[in-house]
Amino acid sequence: HIVLYHRIIAMYTSATSIRAMACPRQRSSMRGEESSMRAQVAPLHQPRLSRTPVVIRSSKKVQASAQPASKGASASSASSAPKSTPKISAEEARELYRDMFLGREFEEMCAQMYYRGKMFGFVHLYSGQEAVSTGVIKACLKKHDFVSSTYRDHVHAISKGVSSKKVMAELFGKKTGVCRGQGGSMHMFDKEHGLLGGYAFIGEGIPVGVGAAFTSAYTRRVLGEEDHDAVAVNFFGDGTCNVGQFYESLNMASLYKLPVIFVVENNKWAIGMSHARATSTSSLADSEPWIYKKGEAFGMPGVHVDGMDVLKVREVAMEAVARARRGDGPTLIECETYRFRGHSLADPDELRDPKEKEHYASRDPIPRMKEYMLKNGLATEAEIKEIEKDVVAEVEDAVEFADESPKPDMSQLLENVFADPKGFGIGPDGQYRYMQPGFTSGTAAVS
């Protein structure tokens, strides 16, 4: 089964790219920045996995990210930033590390809890993709910015600032969860932190994020509130890039120069459908289905970044967010990343090549960041251990909190249908409908 899949993949992608996973990578070096820079089309046999960020110039001047020459060729080399001057403060580095480690711990704990029957339904874990969430949300966004996510939303919620206790309680279906147990894993919402959800349909949240960006632009340009600079970030996967809503949103965002950022978490698999088999190329000169190139077709910069490196993601995201806040419009960021687990906890994950998994496991963003911090004197071993201990305690606290929380009352079933908070209004007997006999307020325990 795996061999057959391997052959099929090889037919559609350049044959060497898969073999190249195990071989030392060659990096294309980036020249200059301000001079007009055409997108570098990958030569046919260049392994796709080693790309340094490529910026496509829009008509406005986009500050290209300065890329240092590569150092080691081995796949597990720690950092790609110059050794001499780290571009990040010790405090921020530690925050980013903590955020990634928290994301990982949380997701692994979710797996444990699921198999112990504490959470149900469909749970989609984010393990492996933490660099994207941390690099975009934690590093660049403020509290009032909006995030619109997918069903793989636990870590987006946590990075945005939602308490891990509330997220865990929601997963357990408890009253103290973010949605009081109404939504579950795929429906995380938070008003305070601007989390617009958790969507089970792919591409469903993209128009919503664009709408939030519209509000921000409208408030600023039409209502005249100059310092209103909220941006909206849409997260979605490679499969979503074949959904109509995505293209409609790209067009509108570009047309109105909305402060929205489209972040594609390209983990190469849409459940069991390989990206290479599902998506066509974006330009006649290409042989690979690049997603970032779709940005230019819609009039916005498209960037490809190594999604397993939090510092690179952060750099690209900072630029995109600054661009959006200035009022220059949207950006499309394609993050090459990988999920270590299956699509969901119900997925046996038999379709993916073990070599592919190994390759990406060796590029795990968390050990990478740890090495970077140690090498550049941003943190000591002891401090890192302290952080990790703290995170483990936080996740355990979250589980305890969720466990001890009560289940939702039955009366919650009929609340929030309409604006009237007590359910859908008054019944024919003059009472609130949820007060009808036989619908007593009790716990939601199954009898």
Next chain:
Amino acid sequence: GIGAAAANLRPVAEIQFADYIFPAMDQIVNEASKYRYRSGGIWDVGGLTIRAPWGAVGKGGHYHSSAPEAFLTHAAGLKVVIPSSPREAKGLLLASIADPNPVVFFEPKRLYRLAEELVPQEAYMIPLGKARIARPGEDVTIVAWGQSVLTAEQAADALEERGVRCEIIDLRTLTPLDVPSLAQSVKKTGRLIVVHEAPKTSGFGAEIVASITEACWADLKAEPVRVCAWDVPGVPYALEDHYLPTVNRILRGVASIL
């Protein structure tokens, strides 16, 4: 699928969950159901069958648990078929594929793991548009489809002990509705209960109650009762068991009209 069917193939399109049918609604309702009518019979999309897992199970949450059959029964030109067991499923699916009209075939998810039955190896078809009497009775007619048939059976077992004999009708095909079979049963019992998983307001139960009231007005001994899910916008994660029509609610419904 629609274009392929118009050009004479016989495609079977899968939509992974019935909830996901909404992005396809435009094409299904505006194209698939209308093609034959709009073109005066020149083209049709009869070869198309859409199958989708349907219904709530295992706390799947808002977008993995819906029963959206009511939206599709409103589109004339489409047939909507929902089996209630493995043997039914095979026969009805083969009949749906062979049927010269576009058919939407919903497969109850709860039955994937729950139901075990001996299914004949050879191909066989169960005719569309004909309801099945799952259990004969004299006191009250319960009409259900999909996994609600199982719930109705459980309720009927409980009622049997109290001396009430329910006639359970498994609708199988929602549109076109088999009014004669239902009318025959209600004329006998005089009491109608419809059980379905979708919310009550404008659910397909409303259509059944209206049609039967028109057909059997003089024979009804009590008002028709619908036991359905509550009128809320989605299937809540933690409260799924309270959202769905339960055996207790069916029992209360029967009690109210006996």
